[in-house]
Amino acid sequence: MPVVRNPEDFDRNSGSFFERLVFNHRPVVIILCVLATIFLGFHASRLTINASFEKTIPSSHPYIRNYLDNEKELPGLGNTVRIAVENTNGDIFDPHYLDTLKKINDAVYLIPGVDRSWMKSLWMPVVRWTEVTEEGYNGGPVMPPDYNASPDSVAALRRNVARAGVLGTLVSNDLHSSMIIVPLLETDVRTGAPLDYRAFSHELERTIQAQQSSGVKVHIVGFGKLVGDLMDGLAYVARFFAVSAAIATLLIFWYTRCVRSTVLLVSISLLGVVWLLGLMHLAGYVLDPYSILVPFLIFAIGLSHGAQKMNGIMQDVARGTHKYVAARYTFRRLFLAGLTALLTNVVGFAVLMVIDIPIIKSMALQTSIGVFVLIVTKLILIPVMLSYVGVSKKAAARHVDDAQAPKRRKINELWGKLDRFTQRRWATATVAVFAVIGVAGFIGSLNVKVGDLDPGAPELRKSSRYNLDDAYITAHYGLSSDQFAVIVKTQPNACASWANLVTMDNLAWSLQQLPGVQTVVSLPGIIRHVTAGQFDGNGKWQTISRDQGLVDSAYSAASVAMPDATNQACSVVPIVAYLSDHKAETLTRVLDAVVAFGKKHNSDDVQFLPAAGSAGIEAITNLVVKSANRSVLLMLYGAVIVLCFITFRSWRAVIVALVPLIITSVLCEALMVALGIGVKVATLPVTALGVGVGVDYALYLLSVQLGLQRRGVSLAEAYRKSVMFTGKVVGLIGFTLAAGVITWAWSPIKFQADMGILLAFMFIWNMVGAVVLIPALSHFLLPDGLWARSAGEQSTTGPNQTLERTRKADDRPADRTARLRSAR
Incomplete structure (x- = not known):
C-alpha cells in the first residue's frame, strides 16, 4: 500500500463495502457506540451478584432428577446449612450455654429462606427420644417441655440426649457442642425471588453475633454459607481485576511509549466489559462466583486484538501515512483475521454449553456474548477512534528507526533471529524437544483426577474460616457433612414391608463395608433398634422380624422418633451413608455400588435411585x-480445525496451528496433577478458555506468513515479516495476560488462584508455541515452493495480500532508512 500523507489524496471509495460503510460514516459509528455505552452502562450498574444451588448441579441428569423429583420428601438432604454451637468453657449441659443456644435457634428460625418445618436442634420439638418400658412406649422431645434451667431439668435433658441416640449427629462426641441443622429453600418466601445467598449469609452472621455470648463459639458450614463467603470474596476478585488491568496498561505503554493510544486501547477494552455486563442484565443473568471471571477474560481477549490494530496503525504512521489512512489500511489487513479469531473464540466457548451443568452453560453463553461485543469494540471502534486520535509520531518512529533506538534495534534483532527455527537443524531440534515435552505431559495428564482432592471446601483456602469450621465439625462429630443418600421408592404404605426392609438393609450393609464410609443410617436400622427395645433391649431382637405386626409396631414408633426416616406416605425412604471425605475416588466407589445394587434389585415394588x-x-x-472433559476438548478442537481450515484453506497450516495448542492443553492437565488440582466445575472451562485465546496467536501469525508465502516469498522471509508485523505483539500480549492473571495466585478464593496459575501457564505456552513451534513445523509442512506447485493456490487471494503489496510499494528507490523500514 502506498504511503499517503494527505488524506485528501486517499480514495475514500476504495476498500470493501463494509470498510466504506464504517470509515465514511465515522461520526455515526461513534454516536451509536456512545448511546450503546450509556444504555448498557445503566443496565450494568443494576447487575446483581447471587448464586443458585441448583445451577451448580447437572439438573437434567437422570440421577439428579431423582433427587429433584423427590426433594420435598427428603428434607435436609440437599441445600442445608449446619451450625455447630460450641461451649468453650464446659459441656452442652451448662444452663448459660443452653440459653444462648435457644436464642440462636429462635433467631435463625426466623431468617427468610429457612425451611422451618425441617429445622433440627436440641430446642426443636421434632428431635425426640423414645424408650420401651414395662408400661409400653414412652418418649417426647429431647428438650423437656418444662425446662427451666434447674438442675433437675438439666439432668432430664442429659437423660433424653442419651436416649435419643443423637450423639455424633446433633451433639458432638465430646459433648462440648451441639448442631442446628437448617434446610434452605431455593426462593425467598416473601418475594418469590431466588434466595439471595449473600444476604442470607450476612443475616445469619448478624443474627448469630447478636445472640452470641461469652464462652460460646459458632462454626457454620453448608452451601449457603460457602456461597456467601465466596461472594464476599468477590471484592478481592475486583481488586485483582484492577491489578491485572494496571499491569496490562503498563506493559502496553512500555511497548508503545504512546500515552494516548495506550489509554484508548485500555479504555475501549474496559468498554467491552461494560457492554457485556449490561447485556447480561438485559438477558436476566446475575454475576456468580464463577462467572465473575468472565469480564476479565473479555478484557484480556479484547486487549489482544486491540494491540494488533494499534501496532498496525503505528507502523503505517511511522512510514509517513496519515492516521486516517493508516487506520483504514490496518482495518483491511486485519479485520478478516481478527473476525475469524473471534468467531473461533465464540465457537470454542459455545462448545462448553453441551456440559449439563447450568452454571457452566451460562458462563459459556456470557463469554460468547462478550466476544460478539468485541467484534464491534475491537475490530471496528478501535480503528475508527485511532483514525481521529492517532498515535504519537515520536512513539511510532521508535518502532522503525533503529538509529534513534539502539536498545530497540537489539530487541528487533533478537526477534529477527526467530527465523532460524525455519531452518532444518533448528526445526528438527525444536520439534523433537516439543515432542518429548508433549509425551511427558501426556503421561502425567493420565493421572489427572476428577472432583475435589482436599477436604473441606476446595473453593477456599485451607486457612479460611469456613474450612476451619468444617475441620472442627468433622473432628468432633461422628457423622460428617458429606452425606450420600440413596432414594428408595416403594408403593404407597409399602416401605415397611418385610421384603422391602430386608432389601434396604442389604444395601445399607453393603455400603457400610466400603472404604470411606463412616456409617449408614437407614429405616431398617432404626426398626432393628426399636424392635429390640420392645423386648427389654434383648440383643436377639436386633432384627427385622418376619412378623409384619411387629414390624408395623416398630415402624410406628420409628416414624415418631425420626420423622425424616421416611415420608408420610411410606413410599420414599432415604438410606444415608456418611462419608469420611468427598474425594472423587470415595464418591465414585459409593455411586458404583449403589448403581450395581439397583440394577440387580430394582423391581416394580421397590427401586433404589441415586442420589441425594x-x-x-x-x-x-x-x-x-x-x-464432558474429553468430549468438550474433542468438540472444541473440531471447531477450531474447521474454522482454521476456512481461514487458511490448507490442511498443512491447520496442523501447524493446532499442534502447539494441543501440547499446551496436555501440559495444562499435567500441571493440574502436579499442583493437586482436580477437574471440576471451576476448572473444566480453563482448557477451553486457554485454547480460545491461544488460537488467536496462531491465526495472526500464520495468516500473515501464508499471505506472503502464497505470493512467492520464502518461508524464512515470510516468517520474519510476520514476526515483525504481528509476532512481537503476540509475545507482548502473552506476557501481559500471564502477568495479569498470575496475580490471582494470591487470591483468598482458591479456585480463582487455581485458574490464575493455569491460565498464566497456558498464555505463556501458547505464545511460546506460536513463535517457536509454528516456524519449526512450517519447515516440514509449509516449505519453500509449496504454493508454486499449484497455480490455483498461487493465485489465491487472502486477507493479508496487502502486506506483500506494501512490500512492493516500499521497494521503490528510496533512502537507506526507508529500505530498513520496508525490511521490517
Missing part, C-alpha cells in the same frame, strides 16, 4: 464433568 445429599449430588456432578 451433598456427597451424592457431588458424585453425579463429577460423573458429568468426567464424561
Whole structure:
C-alpha cells in the first residue's frame, strides 16, 4: 500500500463495502457506540451478584432428577446449612450455654429462606427420644417441655440426649457442642425471588453475633454459607481485576511509549466489559462466583486484538501515512483475521454449553456474548477512534528507526533471529524437544483426577474460616457433612414391608463395608433398634422380624422418633451413608455400588435411585464433568480445525496451528496433577478458555506468513515479516495476560488462584508455541515452493495480500532508512 500523507489524496471509495460503510460514516459509528455505552452502562450498574444451588448441579441428569423429583420428601438432604454451637468453657449441659443456644435457634428460625418445618436442634420439638418400658412406649422431645434451667431439668435433658441416640449427629462426641441443622429453600418466601445467598449469609452472621455470648463459639458450614463467603470474596476478585488491568496498561505503554493510544486501547477494552455486563442484565443473568471471571477474560481477549490494530496503525504512521489512512489500511489487513479469531473464540466457548451443568452453560453463553461485543469494540471502534486520535509520531518512529533506538534495534534483532527455527537443524531440534515435552505431559495428564482432592471446601483456602469450621465439625462429630443418600421408592404404605426392609438393609450393609464410609443410617436400622427395645433391649431382637405386626409396631414408633426416616406416605425412604471425605475416588466407589445394587434389585415394588445429599449430588456432578472433559476438548478442537481450515484453506497450516495448542492443553492437565488440582466445575472451562485465546496467536501469525508465502516469498522471509508485523505483539500480549492473571495466585478464593496459575501457564505456552513451534513445523509442512506447485493456490487471494503489496510499494528507490523500514 502506498504511503499517503494527505488524506485528501486517499480514495475514500476504495476498500470493501463494509470498510466504506464504517470509515465514511465515522461520526455515526461513534454516536451509536456512545448511546450503546450509556444504555448498557445503566443496565450494568443494576447487575446483581447471587448464586443458585441448583445451577451448580447437572439438573437434567437422570440421577439428579431423582433427587429433584423427590426433594420435598427428603428434607435436609440437599441445600442445608449446619451450625455447630460450641461451649468453650464446659459441656452442652451448662444452663448459660443452653440459653444462648435457644436464642440462636429462635433467631435463625426466623431468617427468610429457612425451611422451618425441617429445622433440627436440641430446642426443636421434632428431635425426640423414645424408650420401651414395662408400661409400653414412652418418649417426647429431647428438650423437656418444662425446662427451666434447674438442675433437675438439666439432668432430664442429659437423660433424653442419651436416649435419643443423637450423639455424633446433633451433639458432638465430646459433648462440648451441639448442631442446628437448617434446610434452605431455593426462593425467598416473601418475594418469590431466588434466595439471595449473600444476604442470607450476612443475616445469619448478624443474627448469630447478636445472640452470641461469652464462652460460646459458632462454626457454620453448608452451601449457603460457602456461597456467601465466596461472594464476599468477590471484592478481592475486583481488586485483582484492577491489578491485572494496571499491569496490562503498563506493559502496553512500555511497548508503545504512546500515552494516548495506550489509554484508548485500555479504555475501549474496559468498554467491552461494560457492554457485556449490561447485556447480561438485559438477558436476566446475575454475576456468580464463577462467572465473575468472565469480564476479565473479555478484557484480556479484547486487549489482544486491540494491540494488533494499534501496532498496525503505528507502523503505517511511522512510514509517513496519515492516521486516517493508516487506520483504514490496518482495518483491511486485519479485520478478516481478527473476525475469524473471534468467531473461533465464540465457537470454542459455545462448545462448553453441551456440559449439563447450568452454571457452566451460562458462563459459556456470557463469554460468547462478550466476544460478539468485541467484534464491534475491537475490530471496528478501535480503528475508527485511532483514525481521529492517532498515535504519537515520536512513539511510532521508535518502532522503525533503529538509529534513534539502539536498545530497540537489539530487541528487533533478537526477534529477527526467530527465523532460524525455519531452518532444518533448528526445526528438527525444536520439534523433537516439543515432542518429548508433549509425551511427558501426556503421561502425567493420565493421572489427572476428577472432583475435589482436599477436604473441606476446595473453593477456599485451607486457612479460611469456613474450612476451619468444617475441620472442627468433622473432628468432633461422628457423622460428617458429606452425606450420600440413596432414594428408595416403594408403593404407597409399602416401605415397611418385610421384603422391602430386608432389601434396604442389604444395601445399607453393603455400603457400610466400603472404604470411606463412616456409617449408614437407614429405616431398617432404626426398626432393628426399636424392635429390640420392645423386648427389654434383648440383643436377639436386633432384627427385622418376619412378623409384619411387629414390624408395623416398630415402624410406628420409628416414624415418631425420626420423622425424616421416611415420608408420610411410606413410599420414599432415604438410606444415608456418611462419608469420611468427598474425594472423587470415595464418591465414585459409593455411586458404583449403589448403581450395581439397583440394577440387580430394582423391581416394580421397590427401586433404589441415586442420589441425594451433598456427597451424592457431588458424585453425579463429577460423573458429568468426567464424561464432558474429553468430549468438550474433542468438540472444541473440531471447531477450531474447521474454522482454521476456512481461514487458511490448507490442511498443512491447520496442523501447524493446532499442534502447539494441543501440547499446551496436555501440559495444562499435567500441571493440574502436579499442583493437586482436580477437574471440576471451576476448572473444566480453563482448557477451553486457554485454547480460545491461544488460537488467536496462531491465526495472526500464520495468516500473515501464508499471505506472503502464497505470493512467492520464502518461508524464512515470510516468517520474519510476520514476526515483525504481528509476532512481537503476540509475545507482548502473552506476557501481559500471564502477568495479569498470575496475580490471582494470591487470591483468598482458591479456585480463582487455581485458574490464575493455569491460565498464566497456558498464555505463556501458547505464545511460546506460536513463535517457536509454528516456524519449526512450517519447515516440514509449509516449505519453500509449496504454493508454486499449484497455480490455483498461487493465485489465491487472502486477507493479508496487502502486506506483500506494501512490500512492493516500499521497494521503490528510496533512502537507506526507508529500505530498513520496508525490511521490517
